[in-house]
Amino acid sequence: MTNERPDQSPITSPRSERVRRIAALAGRSARRKQERFRVEGPQAVRSLLGEQPGGALDLYLTGRADAEHPELASLATDARVTVHRVDDAVLRAMVREGEGSLVTPQGAIAVARLPQEDPAAARSAIAALHGEGPLTVAVLHEVRDPGNVGTLIRTADAAGADLVILTRTSADPYSPKAVRASVGSLFHLPVVTGAEIDDVLASLAQAGITAAATSGYAELDLFQAELPARIGWLLGNEAHGLDQATLDAAPLAVRIPLAGRAESLNVHTAATVCLFETLRRRGRG
Amino acid sequence: MTNERPDQSPITSPRSERVRRIAALAGRSARRKQERFRVEGPQAVRSLLGEQPGGALDLYLTGRADAEHPELASLATDARVTVHRVDDAVLRAMVREGEGSLVTPQGAIAVARLPQEDPAAARSAIAALHGEGPLTVAVLHEVRDPGNVGTLIRTADAAGADLVILTRTSADPYSPKAVRASVGSLFHLPVVTGAEIDDVLASLAQAGITAAATSGYAELDLFQAELPARIGWLLGNEAHGLDQATLDAAPLAVRIPLAGRAESLNVHTAATVCLFETLRRRGRG
Incomplete structure (x- = not known):
């Protein structure tokens, strides 16, 4: 049930269902249920797309991160990973992990397939x-x-x-x-x-x-x-x-x-x- | 003004002025103003009392920590450090550092003189x-x-x-x-x-x-x-x-x-x- 293709409509609200599901990936049970995990920041996202492109599912980029790290979108396209352009508020809402947590994804988040634990x-x-x-x-x-x-x-x-x-x-x-x-x-x-x-x-x-x-x-x-x-x-x-x-x-x-x-x-x-x-x-x- | 001898009356309330001053030592400006810092847990307190007894000023111990680590009170006495027996609630209030912070001083806290920064x-x-x-x-x-x-x-x-x-x-x-x-x-x-x-x-x-x-x-x-x-x-x-x-x-x-x-x-x-x-x-x- 969690393996359907994500819908392609633009994500404009920090309160959308999609954003909430990505934010929920902070928890182990949500990761297992969704069979997904979250990768934050240009460096980690680049490693994912470069080394394990088959595991990547979606890339979320702000305009600024896209301008500063154009290789991300192009690696994603090569790997047939959907690139979503989102604004800062949406991106920040994806990593909201509980109060006091200071997380700065620097404009780039990828969602990847969770490897099986076995x-x-x-x-x-x-x-x-x-x-x-x-x-x-x-x-x-x-x-x-x-x-x-x-x-x-x-x-x-x-x-x-x-x-x-x-x-x-x-x-x-x-x-x-x-x-x-x-x-x-x-x-x-x-x-x-x-x-x-x-x-x-x-x-x-x-x-x-x-x-x-x-x-x-x-x-x-x-x-x-x-x-x-x-x-x-x-x-x-x-x-x-x-x-x-x-x-x-x-x-x-x-x-x-x-x-x-x-x-x-x-x-x-x-x-x-x-x-x-x-x-x-x-x-x- | 912060160098007077601590008063010797037993500390029974987690909301007492003394407890609040110790809790405030989480902040750098309070440490500088009070010229004190806080040492938590039996192992660190033992090192302080054993290695730099001259710097130690007060030792706060729960009954349980005193029973489990009798050397702490005896090291303190040798170093002429005042030993205060306090209950769990008082000790916990001394390390209250902001929500979400999980700090367990394991029944022992010392207050020591802050070395000069120079x-x-x-x-x-x-x-x-x-x-x-x-x-x-x-x-x-x-x-x-x-x-x-x-x-x-x-x-x-x-x-x-x-x-x-x-x-x-x-x-x-x-x-x-x-x-x-x-x-x-x-x-x-x-x-x-x-x-x-x-x-x-x-x-x-x-x-x-x-x-x-x-x-x-x-x-x-x-x-x-x-x-x-x-x-x-x-x-x-x-x-x-x-x-x-x-x-x-x-x-x-x-x-x-x-x-x-x-x-x-x-x-x-x-x-x-x-x-x-x-x-x-x-x-x-």
């Missing part, structure tokens, strides 16, 4: 990495904050990760906050959601990828450890890290050396250190 | 590092988000930095949001505010510390570059990085290699890579 997707994505070559997977397990999820995807992309997997209990990378924080990286590399951690660990092992955890109690120092060429970094919850069962199941655990008196690192800091140390070893830079 | 402080702090030994300084220039400022202080601490300097145009590290994000690190190493960037660059040079910038356009790859043993990392604004004049003035500029298709890193990710690469080279781990 435990089997992680299995297939990992199985597709079967082989011998060096590679890096980032597994986000119980990362609850959408901003952290987006930033971790951006950092994994920057460090050359080949795949990002999110377990079922992590925040949704398709929430507007996560999409914004990923700054387009969500569309640069394969991102799979809805995985079960046991499944992920088994699939990594089958594909010859060593799952690696960070732990303050690990004996091995990250900077001294030999890192396998095919590695899957397990990144845990913001407050309590990885659960004990996952830590126990990981074939490799390393400690990030802390030189000061900080008791711990946040999940994004730890991930950055591990992912860029992996990149440094690989000498890809 | 361009001369940075000069003295850097001059005190005069010598030959290896060291790391982190300079936050125009970092606007309080959460980023706190997290950067935490990461600098973890990577063994010896000093954090904030220029006048950076967010206040004594805002509740920054204090929370620093998770105690604000009290672990010297943090100096109110600096002028030109001053900082001149003082670093005088102390034999090489100021280093990161730039996507730098020729030198961070992982290949020789890093000076005495280094001052310049960390810039979230949106536009370091201004051109500061980039031009920095004697060293390096590029963080990006392997994926991400166009850039956020300031915290870039800082993490640089600070931990510095730590790794130093072999302190």
Whole structure:
């Protein structure tokens, strides 16, 4: 019922049904029901249209954004995505997320098809990495904050990760906050959601990828450890890290050396250190 | 006028003047006027009382927090800090920061003396590092988000930095949001505010510390570059990085290699890579 073609009449009212449906995409249940998600801002929209044109459905542009970023409408046309010209008030109404939220879509919003959330997707994505070559997977397990999820995807992309997997209990990378924080990286590399951690660990092992955890109690120092060429970094919850069962199941655990008196690192800091140390070893830079 | 001893009568009303004054410390002007700042949660309060007992003025504890963290009241007593037992409603009223804000001080709040903001402080702090030994300084220039400022202080601490300097145009590290994000690190190493960037660059040079910038356009790859043993990392604004004049003035500029298709890193990710690469080279781990 949500897959009909959008109607082509111009959108002139911030209170129209169409605008309300796009604003509702801030919520996970509306995203699932509509099978859509929202992409805001010229940079993220450009990444969507450039990297995953098949997923894009509609592009909403103000006259000003169209003048400043003419490539957006032309990428959209190439991808057979409908371009709607709207005024500022309409665009702002599409991202109204609750009071106090300061969101500036800078004149460009795309609506895209929501990928399916499916435990089997992680299995297939990992199985597709079967082989011998060096590679890096980032597994986000119980990362609850959408901003952290987006930033971790951006950092994994920057460090050359080949795949990002999110377990079922992590925040949704398709929430507007996560999409914004990923700054387009969500569309640069394969991102799979809805995985079960046991499944992920088994699939990594089958594909010859060593799952690696960070732990303050690990004996091995990250900077001294030999890192396998095919590695899957397990990144845990913001407050309590990885659960004990996952830590126990990981074939490799390393400690990030802390030189000061900080008791711990946040999940994004730890991930950055591990992912860029992996990149440094690989000498890809 | 704000330096009188607090009155010792028990605080029973969430609407009392004292509670209102503590709640007001969410704002920079109130912090300056009262010459106070607020520290929330057992971990941060413990760091304050343990590391900078002279700065602490009052400790507010619920019965439950006192039972769970008996060391807090005893550290406070050692430091001659007045301990006030308050109920949950009073404590919650002290951190009421505007609607939608979810803040849980977990039963413990301290009020501490606000350090002076002063361009001369940075000069003295850097001059005190005069010598030959290896060291790391982190300079936050125009970092606007309080959460980023706190997290950067935490990461600098973890990577063994010896000093954090904030220029006048950076967010206040004594805002509740920054204090929370620093998770105690604000009290672990010297943090100096109110600096002028030109001053900082001149003082670093005088102390034999090489100021280093990161730039996507730098020729030198961070992982290949020789890093000076005495280094001052310049960390810039979230949106536009370091201004051109500061980039031009920095004697060293390096590029963080990006392997994926991400166009850039956020300031915290870039800082993490640089600070931990510095730590790794130093072999302190």
